[in-house]
Amino acid sequence: MIRQLFKYREMLLVVVIAILVAAFSTRSPGFARPANLANIFNDTSILIILALGQMTVILTKSIDLSVAANVAFTGMAVGMLNAAHPDLPLAAIVLVALGIGAVLGAINGLFVWKLGIPSIVVTLGTLTIYRGMAFVLSGGAWVNAHQMTEPFLQTPRQLFLGLPLLGWTAIVIVGIMYLIMSRTFLGRAIYASGGNPTAAVYAGIDVGRTRFYAFVISGTLAGLCAYLWVSRYAVAYVDIAAGFELDTVAACVIGGISTLGGIGTVAGAVLGALFLGVIKNALPVIDISPFAQMAISGSVIIAAVIFNARQERRRGRIILRDRGASEEIGVAA
Amino acid sequence: MNQIAMSDQRLETPLLEMRGISKSFPGVKALNDVNIALYAGKVTALIGENGAGKSTLVKILTGIYQSDEGEIRVDGDAVSFTNAQDAIDFGVTAIHQETVLFDELSVAENIFLGHAPKTRLGFVNWKAVNARALALLHSLESNIDPRTRLKNLSIAQRHLVAIARALSVEARIVIMDEPTAALSRKEVDDLFQIVRRLKGQGKAILFISHKFDEVYEIADNYAVFRDGKAVGSGVLAGTGQDEIVRLMVGRSIEHAFPKVEIPLGEAVLSVENYTHPTEFRDITFTLRKGEIFGIYGLVGAGRSEICQSLFGVTRPSGGKLRLHGEEITIGSPGEAIKAGIVYVPEERGRHGAVLELPIYQNISLPSLTRTSRSGFLRASEEFALARKYAERFDLRAAALSVPVGTLSGGNQQKVVIGKWLATQPKILILDEPTKGIDIGSKAAVHAFISELAGEGLSIIMVSSELPEILGMSDRVLVMREGLSAGIYERNHLNAETLVRAATGNA
Numbered sequence: 001m002i003r004q005l006f007k008y009r010e011m012l013l014v015v016v017i018a019i020l021v022a023a024f025s026t027r028s029p030g031f032a033r034p035a036n037l038a039n040i041f042n043d044t045s046i047l048i049i050l051a052l053g054q055m056t057v058i059l060t061k062s063i064d065l066s067v068a069a070n071v072a073f074t075g076m077a078v079g080m081l082n083a084a085h086p087d088l089p090l091a092a093i094v095l096v097a098l099g100i101g102a103v104l105g106a107i108n109g110l111f112v113w114k115l116g117i118p119s120i121v122v123t124l125g126t127l128t129i130y131r132g133m134a135f136v137l138s139g140g141a142w143v144n145a146h147q148m149t150e151p152f153l154q155t156p157r158q159l160f161l162g163l164p165l166l167g168w169t170a171i172v173i174v175g176i177m178y179l180i181m182s183r184t185f186l187g188r189a190i191y192a193s194g195g196n197p198t199a200a201v202y203a204g205i206d207v208g209r210t211r212f213y214a215f216v217i218s219g220t221l222a223g224l225c226a227y228l229w230v231s232r233y234a235v236a237y238v239d240i241a242a243g244f245e246l247d248t249v250a251a252c253v254i255g256g257i258s259t260l261g262g263i264g265t266v267a268g269a270v271l272g273a274l275f276l277g278v279i280k281n282a283l284p285v286i287d288i289s290p291f292a293q294m295a296i297s298g299s300v301i302i303a304a305v306i307f308n309a310r311q312e313r314r315r316g317r318i319i320l321r322d323r324g325a326s327e328e329i330g331v332a333a
Numbered sequence: 334m335n336q337i338a339m340s341d342q343r344l345e346t347p348l349l350e351m352r353g354i355s356k357s358f359p360g361v362k363a364l365n366d367v368n369i370a371l372y373a374g375k376v377t378a379l380i381g382e383n384g385a386g387k388s389t390l391v392k393i394l395t396g397i398y399q400s401d402e403g404e405i406r407v408d409g410d411a412v413s414f415t416n417a418q419d420a421i422d423f424g425v426t427a428i429h430q431e432t433v434l435f436d437e438l439s440v441a442e443n444i445f446l447g448h449a450p451k452t453r454l455g456f457v458n459w460k461a462v463n464a465r466a467l468a469l470l471h472s473l474e475s476n477i478d479p480r481t482r483l484k485n486l487s488i489a490q491r492h493l494v495a496i497a498r499a500l501s502v503e504a505r506i507v508i509m510d511e512p513t514a515a516l517s518r519k520e521v522d523d524l525f526q527i528v529r530r531l532k533g534q535g536k537a538i539l540f541i542s543h544k545f546d547e548v549y550e551i552a553d554n555y556a557v558f559r560d561g562k563a564v565g566s567g568v569l570a571g572t573g574q575d576e577i578v579r580l581m582v583g584r585s586i587e588h589a590f591p592k593v594e595i596p597l598g599e600a601v602l603s604v605e606n607y608t609h610p611t612e613f614r615d616i617t618f619t620l621r622k623g624e625i626f627g628i629y630g631l632v633g634a635g636r637s638e639i640c641q642s643l644f645g646v647t648r649p650s651g652g653k654l655r656l657h658g659e660e661i662t663i664g665s666p667g668e669a670i671k672a673g674i675v676y677v678p679e680e681r682g683r684h685g686a687v688l689e690l691p692i693y694q695n696i697s698l699p700s701l702t703r704t705s706r707s708g709f710l711r712a713s714e715e716f717a718l719a720r721k722y723a724e725r726f727d728l729r730a731a732a733l734s735v736p737v738g739t740l741s742g743g744n745q746q747k748v749v750i751g752k753w754l755a756t757q758p759k760i761l762i763l764d765e766p767t768k769g770i771d772i773g774s775k776a777a778v779h780a781f782i783s784e785l786a787g788e789g790l791s792i793i794m795v796s797s798e799l800p801e802i803l804g805m806s807d808r809v810l811v812m813r814e815g816l817s818a819g820i821y822e823r824n825h826l827n828a829e830t831l832v833r834a835a836t837g838n839a
């Protein structure tokens with residue numbers, strides 16, 4: 001039944017997002033146009049991808065606070081690589097980004113797995129270290145648009161069926177993550193490790209190793225986002241994506257990923273990210289100052305979380321009554 | 334049914350009465366218009382199959398759940414329990430089936446959490462807390478140190494702590510939801526001593542158990558539930574077990590232990606001088622093909638600990654293990670499963686099931702390599718596997734896709750047993766295999782164990798239930814305080830010998 005509740009929660013998010021879009025479009029008529037919606041989706045792509053990485057980690061009862069720092073370091077590295085070797089094909093650069101991201105994620109994972117240090121401590125440390133490494137690597141210098149090659153900057157912007165490749169990348173990642181989480185051994189191990197670590201151990205699952213893989217997934221996705229980010233904003237510097245790790249956690253929480261681990265779905269994380277994306281894109285449209293924007297975004301996050309929690313409780317009771325009335329479902333699956 | 338006794342009771346107002354109680358969960362009507370009455374100085378046994386609604390009633394009585402309909406009366410006055418504190422204020426205390434205790438707190442803190450004795454200045458009076466905890470534990474004949482952390486205790490010791498916690502409250506109504514499930518005969522006797530004392534003090538006691546010998550020993554009245562309905566109640570004296578069983582399952586059940594004599598094969602597993610730094614020492618035995626090897630002993634004798642180290646959860650500090658004559662070491666449960674050794678742990682909630690995951694995913698969890706193809710899971714295979722074992726053990730659930738956390742205690746048990754049998758092991762270690770399982774399903778589990786032995790599986794069975802040990806085992810290792818107190822052959826098995834060996838009373 002918990003499952004059904006969560007399906008319901010996801011439906012609820014869809015409805016809330018739709019209402020938001022409708023409400024904003026009364027203030028700004030163009031808001032709900034397909035082109036603008038595609039634009040919002042594209043704009044939220046990076047958050048979606050990072051939130052999926054964060055979700056994987058949170059499901060195993062851990063947290064990855066270093067994702068944004070990973071983006072900054074890897075972004076700096078690929079930006080400099082592109083500037084220094086303009087003839088290197090883009091595919092190679094993306095592979096390097098994935099590789100560096102994966103290694104940074106693996107470092108987190110190793111500390112958690114082999115030394116048994118709580119993930120919040122490990123990633124709080126690597127959060128500063130990775131950003132510090134970005135500074136050391138660049139000496140504090142920026143990589144600017146004119147130093148970057150045409151394919152590096154333009155490829156994610158190519159339109160395909162009205163949506164830039166950046167957006168398509170997010171869609172592909174969502175598909176892959178869905179497959180991993182629902183159809184593979186690793187996915188099941190991730191849910192079991194977070195849901196009941198002791199029982200998972202008894203079932204022959206190596207919980208430490210599973211957490212390690214979760215961090216590697218999160219790191220790899222951060223590496224991918226590093227390239228996407230630098231390309232999208234056409235600049236690499238030490239402070240890019242500062243604080244963005246909190247947005248990924250917020251997206252997960254709004255999307256119903258339990259911070260205690262073991263509960264949550266890909267759809268939830270994606271919708272949580274989209275919810276934040278819609279809010280961020282809507283506030284400037286309806287002329288709200290940047291400072292008020294931040295305060296409003298924050299309040300909306302808290303409100304959404306409270307709303308979600310309360311809604312769930314109440315919904316629980318309603319369903320209990322309905323089901324009780326409609327009697328048995330029968331042991332058929 | 335017992336007319337005289339019934340009318341006798343009508344003269345007296347019940348200390349606690351529940352009328353017309355109904356409670357639904359998604360897909361299940363757990364309680365349907367149930368009435369039950371508890372009387373001062375009387376023990377009422379609540380009997381019913383797994384999933385009959387017993388624990389749900391307990392949770393309503395303790396304010397954890399609220400009933401959809403119906404009323405509760407204390408001393409004839411209607412009361413409402415909207416949370417656990419309300420129930421405590423009205424003098425209701427309970428030993429729950431799934432005890433919730435805190436690993437990082439001391440035993441004494443666990444016992445007095447929320448109602449610790451205070452000093453005059455309002456601070457916790459630690460001296461009194463520890464002293465009273467010690468006294469309570471002593472009355473249970475237990476020598477657990479109240480200052481140790483709970484996490485250092487064995488399952489059965491935790492259980493004693495839970496009992497002490499329930500008894501630490503000044504209560505008029507004491508509810509015990511399968512309090513004896515983890516206890517051996519000796520501790521059960523101690524507990525019953527206390528129950529009789531409580532009776533003498535005029536308390537009303539609700540006692541839930543699947544063990545009829547205990548019910549007849551301690552209870553005065555009975556109430557039987559079937560599928561969420563109260564189907565009968567009365568005075569126990571003069572009511573036969575058959576009659577109660579018939580009320581309970583709607584037919585009669587014969588529970589002869591279905592032990593099948595099969596010729597034992599070659600030695601499969603030899604355990605030589607197995608030693609653990611703190612829990613057990615110098616344990617030696619051989620397990621043969623087709624054998625059911627029982628391990629009996631008092632709570633805390635180190636039985637579960639041996640199993641855990643054979644399964645790679647803990648490492649022994651000395652001794653050897655041979656599988657088919659070859660020396661092996663088992664470093665993790667994963668390695669044990671690969672070697673064909675599986676362990677059905679005693680504490681299903683903590684070790685056995687992932688409560689958030691659906692039934693079918695729990696059953697397939699240790700068998701995923703078989704139900705998946707090149708790393709990809711196949712839901713249809715998982716369902717097929719789960720359905721097979723669910724049917725086998727008569728699992729009562731709305732669907733195989735509901736989370737295990739929503740099942741009754743006994744049904745969770747069945748999921749865990751099914752999960753391990755589904756791995757098709759060569760050596761099966763069962764820790765209290767029928768703990769919390771009703772008699773009908775118990776017979777099914779026993780029959781299945783016999784069948785597995787007949788197929789050539791080797792089985793180690795830890796049990797605190799003498800009839801089970803006596804009825805099922807080919808040989809029995811008796812343990813006392815971490816040491817072997819002898820291995821007894823089937824033809825030398827009798828209750829007296831085993832108990833004497835286990836307690837050390839010559």
Ligand SMILES: Nc1ncnc2c1ncn2[C@@H]1O[C@H](COP(=O)(O)OP(=O)(O)OP(=O)(O)O)[C@@H](O)[C@H]1O
Pocket residue numbers: 358359361362363381382383384385386387388389390430729730738739740741742743744769771
């Ligand atoms: N929290 C819950 N959510 C959904 N269903 C529940 C919940 N708790 C109990 N149930 C259902 O209510 C029914 C009665 O369960 P209950 O735990 O009261 O049984 P029980 O008589 O105590 O059984 P057992 O002997 O196995 O302990 C079962 O079908 C169970 O699946």
Ligand SMILES: [Mg+2]
Pocket residue numbers: 387388389430510741742743
């Ligand atoms: Mg129960």
